[in-house]
Amino acid sequence: MTEKLVIIGNGMAPGRMLEHLLEAAPDRYAVTIFNAEPRVNYDRIMLSPVLSGEKAFEEIVIHGDGWYIKHGITLYKGHRIVAIDREAKTVTSDHGVTESYDRLVIATGSVPFIIPVPGKDLPGVLTYRDLDDVNAMLLAAQSRAKAVVIGGGLLGLEAAAGLKERGMDVTVLHVMPTLMERQLDPAAGYLLQKAVEARGIKIMTKANTKAIFGNGKVEGVELMDGTIIPATLVVMAVGIRPSIGLAKEAGLEVNRGIVVDDRMRTSDPAIMALGECAEVGGHVYGLVAPLYEMARVAAAGLANSEERRFVHSDTPTKLKVTGIDLYSLGDFADGEDREEIILRDASAGIYKRVVLQDNRIIGTVLFGETADGAWFNDLKKKATDISEMRDTLIFGQAFQGGVSSDPLAAVAALADDAEICGCNGVCKGKITGAITTKGLTGLDDVRAHTKASASCGSCTGLVEQLLRLTLGEAYNPAAVQPMCGCTSLGHDDVRRLIKAKGLKTIPAVMQELEWKTSCGCAKCRPALNYYLVCDWPDQYADDYQSRFINERVHANIQKDGTYSVVPRMWGGVTSAGELRAIADVVDKFEIPMVKVTGGQRIDMLGIRKEDLPAVWADLGRAGFVSGHAYAKGLRTVKTCVGTDWCRFGTQDSTGLGIRIEKFMWGSWTPAKVKMAVSGCPRNCAEATCKDVGVVCVDSGYEIHFAGAAGLDIKGTEVLGLVKTEDEALEVIVALVQMYREQARYLERIYKWAKRIGTAEIKRQILDDADKRKAYYERFVFSQKFAQVDPWSERVSGKDKHEFRPMASVGFAEAAE
Amino acid sequence: MNWIAIGSITDIPPRGARCVETPQGKIAVFRTTDDQVFAIDDHCPHKGGPLSQGIVHGAAVTCPLHNWVISLETGKALGADEGLVRTIPVKVEGERLFIALEALASKAA
Numbered sequence A: 001m002t003e004k005l006v007i008i009g010n011g012m013a014p015g016r017m018l019e020h021l022l023e024a025a026p027d028r029y030a031v032t033i034f035n036a037e038p039r040v041n042y043d044r045i046m047l048s049p050v051l052s053g054e055k056a057f058e059e060i061v062i063h064g065d066g067w068y069i070k071h072g073i074t075l076y077k078g079h080r081i082v083a084i085d086r087e088a089k090t091v092t093s094d095h096g097v098t099e100s101y102d103r104l105v106i107a108t109g110s111v112p113f114i115i116p117v118p119g120k121d122l123p124g125v126l127t128y129r130d131l132d133d134v135n136a137m138l139l140a141a142q143s144r145a146k147a148v149v150i151g152g153g154l155l156g157l158e159a160a161a162g163l164k165e166r167g168m169d170v171t172v173l174h175v176m177p178t179l180m181e182r183q184l185d186p187a188a189g190y191l192l193q194k195a196v197e198a199r200g201i202k203i204m205t206k207a208n209t210k211a212i213f214g215n216g217k218v219e220g221v222e223l224m225d226g227t228i229i230p231a232t233l234v235v236m237a238v239g240i241r242p243s244i245g246l247a248k249e250a251g252l253e254v255n256r257g258i259v260v261d262d263r264m265r266t267s268d269p270a271i272m273a274l275g276e277c278a279e280v281g282g283h284v285y286g287l288v289a290p291l292y293e294m295a296r297v298a299a300a301g302l303a304n305s306e307e308r309r310f311v312h313s314d315t316p317t318k319l320k321v322t323g324i325d326l327y328s329l330g331d332f333a334d335g336e337d338r339e340e341i342i343l344r345d346a347s348a349g350i351y352k353r354v355v356l357q358d359n360r361i362i363g364t365v366l367f368g369e370t371a372d373g374a375w376f377n378d379l380k381k382k383a384t385d386i387s388e389m390r391d392t393l394i395f396g397q398a399f400q401g402g403v404s405s406d407p408l409a410a411v412a413a414l415a416d417d418a419e420i421c422g423c424n425g426v427c428k429g430k431i432t433g434a435i436t437t438k439g440l441t442g443l444d445d446v447r448a449h450t451k452a453s454a455s456c457g458s459c460t461g462l463v464e465q466l467l468r469l470t471l472g473e474a475y476n477p478a479a480v481q482p483m484c485g486c487t488s489l490g491h492d493d494v495r496r497l498i499k500a501k502g503l504k505t506i507p508a509v510m511q512e513l514e515w516k517t518s519c520g521c522a523k524c525r526p527a528l529n530y531y532l533v534c535d536w537p538d539q540y541a542d543d544y545q546s547r548f549i550n551e552r553v554h555a556n557i558q559k560d561g562t563y564s565v566v567p568r569m570w571g572g573v574t575s576a577g578e579l580r581a582i583a584d585v586v587d588k589f590e591i592p593m594v595k596v597t598g599g600q601r602i603d604m605l606g607i608r609k610e611d612l613p614a615v616w617a618d619l620g621r622a623g624f625v626s627g628h629a630y631a632k633g634l635r636t637v638k639t640c641v642g643t644d645w646c647r648f649g650t651q652d653s654t655g656l657g658i659r660i661e662k663f664m665w666g667s668w669t670p671a672k673v674k675m676a677v678s679g680c681p682r683n684c685a686e687a688t689c690k691d692v693g694v695v696c697v698d699s700g701y702e703i704h705f706a707g708a709a710g711l712d713i714k715g716t717e718v719l720g721l722v723k724t725e726d727e728a729l730e731v732i733v734a735l736v737q738m739y740r741e742q743a744r745y746l747e748r749i750y751k752w753a754k755r756i757g758t759a760e761i762k763r764q765i766l767d768d769a770d771k772r773k774a775y776y777e778r779f780v781f782s783q784k785f786a787q788v789d790p791w792s793e794r795v796s797g798k799d800k801h802e803f804r805p806m807a808s809v810g811f812a813e814a815a816e
Numbered sequence B: 001m002n003w004i005a006i007g008s009i010t011d012i013p014p015r016g017a018r019c020v021e022t023p024q025g026k027i028a029v030f031r032t033t034d035d036q037v038f039a040i041d042d043h044c045p046h047k048g049g050p051l052s053q054g055i056v057h058g059a060a061v062t063c064p065l066h067n068w069v070i071s072l073e074t075g076k077a078l079g080a081d082e083g084l085v086r087t088i089p090v091k092v093e094g095e096r097l098f099i100a101l102e103a104l105a106s107k108a109a
């Protein structure tokens, strides 16, 4: 029987443990996870880039929902475990779910420490730990007002830099005389302060917070010396405490953290602990590298596969603030038996310090230039005797043994077991090995196969150098992905050149842009056809031979070669007459399956290709046109019942949906476009996961876009609020036209928006009225040629050949 | 060989295909950009997809169901996939097209 494994907490440590476990013993356990945070496992380290706007949350997800489904893991999101019953071997969540376990893993991480000053509970006082904190900070940052960050450590400085980036006026309060005093010596702390101040962030050291004050919400911070600093947002980033409450109540042995042995076992043999909540050999940790090692050990223990033990090691600290290079490792306090080597270059802002004991490195601080961090770390780890290179040691690896100062040569000179990625403990040999044996060609490949540079990303440069070293000229990180094997140009270049050179046919594109094949392939031809349809709506003759069968015959091919037919049902509204016509068609053509789709309309499946024109003729008589359920084009506009019927409706959502659909149907787009209009924020039409959605509110129409609910799940972003239906239509049409003109073929709106940035879209569509009008006009022009019902065209004889065999032969002879 | 007339090359759009019904099942007849004509069984070696419905490029067709690429000349799946579909001899006389159905011919005899 499969054993039951229950995990409390779904952070970075247990996420990694599961990866190892699934590899070593995929079917051994039925896994259930409870996570207090209402979301999947993500890269917490990368919250700072999300805060500063360099990354979107979706980019830092480690395991998406699909991963849990694929591995049959049950994930309870937003369930905090409130009790462990070790007798009964069960855990219970705050929502009342009780689950029994054979093996239990506690991975509750840490909680931010809150300094117990008056006013700490005021609204506007935040910590910095999870996505909710980031979202709250982003909301506060919209005011562009003053923020105070308490704590000048790694987290505090990253928060400060992010908030500054978002337009806030930021002051950092630090209680010690220099910043990051636990990782930096005073000299480096001073340089860091200067670098941070140079970005416009104020820093007050020796600043001891006395109280946070405000009436109903934060208004400022008061220091012990009486100084008052006004602020509408206060972020406390003064340290973390392992979350051990649950374990303690369950009677497990705890100290600073949950005490575990070097195999991650707690005092109860059925229970393990790992991550920031665990204490092993007297240490608790706050960086992922050792936690990932714990994950390996714990997974091995659960799989019974090897006797892996946890061994303590120092982890380098790096600050993830773009433009500030800082590296610190090990111990650098002064001492009798210690020597140090220092290099200062004031003009270049460089400071390097290596602390030695018995001719071996025990600590390193690098500021301004950190490329040699990995090398110093390696020397420290191996306890290499450095007497031989003592004079040049501080200049770094490039100066040793006559190696040139070429960074590539420096990487080449690293030993195979030199650690490249600190977070994931990946050494050079493993990376180069994977590149050669698995045929990896890019950074993403290396991340996928080895995990190197997949966490905090600060070793990305080194990994790229290894790629260059191993692959030589073949590695070109800036290379654009070509459209397909027929060309070396990417989609964007092709789109640009079609316009610039006025190319108006597929052969012209292939000739002028030097296609390598005679007539392209099934990847590039549909893309080119779309680009030409979009750019020259009045001049280009659609090439049906370059369309996928569904778009060529205006029906969806099924696995047995029959077709499905989905007529339009404007806004999801139908009538007795329409339903009767459908019923008659189903009977007449013996259609085997009739199904209500997820898009609020009716699908008739299993129709023979030969019958399609006759089916359409009958449907056409009842007023139906094609639903384009097959098209990279406008699909459906889902609606809810709205003001006409619903007691909560604020606007005529049904009417607006129908109006949009009637205006936009027939348009071709880079990928399918699905829309919805909901009559109030209860959002029964699910507008907030569509390509474009409208949520009606009392004051008007909130326009949403860039949602997804297929392969990826993503809530929409708000484009803006408009007052009238007419404005809503204009904005939506302009947005879709911008997407039509710019996106790559098969790129859904949410992917396009991510690539070019929502801010840019807002600027062009909402802020720039001229641009918006011009997009709108171009869409309207193109609709003149596009809004033709393809079904009635075919009923009247177009492309007849498509629906009839060319000949029928051999039957007579065979009968003889 | 027993050549059976199936129609004219102009019945097939360039870079397109038409079907011919036979007692042995459907045959797909393709016309390339440079007016070469090929005939193969209309049955993808992968999961039986109707090859006549695919996109024609060079002397190959991409199956509409899961994008296998089949050579019209050899009937072999190209690239990483492995599979073979029967090819049928075609003769072009002026605009007129003929296919040879061996098995049928012998049955008829």
Ligand code: SRM
Pocket: A556, A557, A558, A564, A566, A595, A596, A597, A598, A599, A600, A601, A602, A603, A629, A635, A636, A674, A708, A709, A710, A711, A712, A748
């Ligand atoms: C019929 C329908 C299922 C149903 O019975 O309800 C359906 C059926 C198919 N969907 Fe869908 N999807 C249907 C609603 C959806 C929805 C829900 C919705 O539209 O509200 C989604 C999620 C929303 C979205 O689009 O993101 C959905 C996400 C997909 C995807 C994933 C797209 C993505 O980019 O993530 C595909 C695959 C693709 O397009 O490449 C897909 C592809 C397909 C295809 C076309 C598969 C194929 O390539 O042959 C199916 C065609 C069956 C047929 O012949 O009718 N279908 N599909 C629904 C038709 C709605 C309609 O009235 O037009």
Ligand SMILES: Cc1cc2nc3c(=O)[nH]c(=O)nc-3n(C[C@H](O)[C@H](O)[C@H](O)COP(=O)(O)OP(=O)(O)OC[C@H]3O[C@@H](n4cnc5c(N)ncnc54)[C@H](O)[C@@H]3O)c2cc1C
Pocket: A008, A009, A010, A011, A012, A013, A014, A034, A035, A036, A037, A044, A045, A046, A047, A048, A079, A080, A081, A082, A107, A108, A109, A110, A128, A129, A130, A155, A158, A243, A246, A274, A275, A276, A277, A285, A286, A287, A288, A289, A291, A318, A320, A423, A456
């Ligand atoms: C902004 C930021 C930047 C960072 N930068 C770096 C960096 O550059 N380098 C580095 O190495 N490290 C960095 N860290 C630290 C790193 O993110 C943590 O060490 C790591 O995420 C800890 O992993 P964990 O699995 O132990 O705990 P966590 O990732 O904290 O996960 C614990 C999870 O358990 C859940 N939980 C807690 N109690 C319960 C309960 N009773 N029931 C159910 N669920 C519960 C919590 O909601 C949480 O989701 C950073 C951290 C932050 C916040």
Ligand code: SF4
Pocket: none
């Ligand atoms: S989810 Fe969509 S694509 Fe998948 S089987 Fe169902 S209809 Fe087909």
Ligand code: FES
Pocket: B044, B045, B046, B047, B048, B049, B063, B064, B065, B066, B067, B068
């Ligand atoms: S049936 Fe042709 S590719 Fe699958």
